Amino acid sequence: MMNTITPSTFSELIRKRKSIRQFQSTPVPEHVLHEALEDAQYAPSNCNTQPWHVHIVSGAKKDELSQALLHDVVQGHASPDFEFDFNLYHGRYAQRQIEQVTLFYQSLGITREDREQRQRALTHNFEFYDAPHVAFLFMPSFGDNVRVASDVGMYGQSLLLALAARGIGSIPQTSIAMYADTVRRVLNVPQELKLLFGISFGYADEEQPVNQSHIGRDPVKDAVTFH
Secondary structure, three states: OOOOOOHHHHHHHHHHOOEOOOEOOOOOOHHHHHHHHHHHOOOOOHHHOOOOEEEEEEHHHHHHHHHHHHHHHHHOOOEOOOOOOHHHOOHHHHHHHHHHHHHHHHHHOOOOOOHHHHHHHHHHHHHHHHOOEEEEEEEOOOOOOHHHHHHHHHHHHHHHHHHHOOOOEEEEEOHHHHEHHHHHHHHOOOOOOEEEEEEEEEOEOOOOHHHOOOOOOOOHHHOOOOO
């Protein structure tokens, strides 16, 4: 008989997962990481195409990539594969984004006027919040890419939950995908593979205030329409 996850267990897991913005340096044991990756591999995909290409960096290669990213950030050498603009958000979408960033800076004790510390907090993205590992989720390009990106997104969520189930913290990051050429160059990834986002992961430093804040979710009635 198959082992099953009860609704209450899954409910606890999905609510326990949150974006971690400060990690311990302790690496995830190799066998634990492989178990999580095995679970994530069962993510659904359109026509079972399984279009995800995952590159994981750790140790010296991670440090090399971080330095390359920081250099290109300073130089303004952004190279996103997919368009992203905060200014395109409107209405409640924009409000949620503002609520998130406000909570983030409040948890760090950074005021709106402290531009230097705000910039430092943003730069920490490219240091992967000191996580010992980062997974980069690449995808091939087919048509308008919407279906492929959806498949990779489902893989990403599966990986986030597989990590959380093992007590491993994580954070999906769009910011590091804004420098796709940098990542491809350092990791020797073919140009035809497009970078959707990255996931920094490891064991959370739970004593840090930035990891103690929790962003809420709108009620189901605001997202779901029954017919």
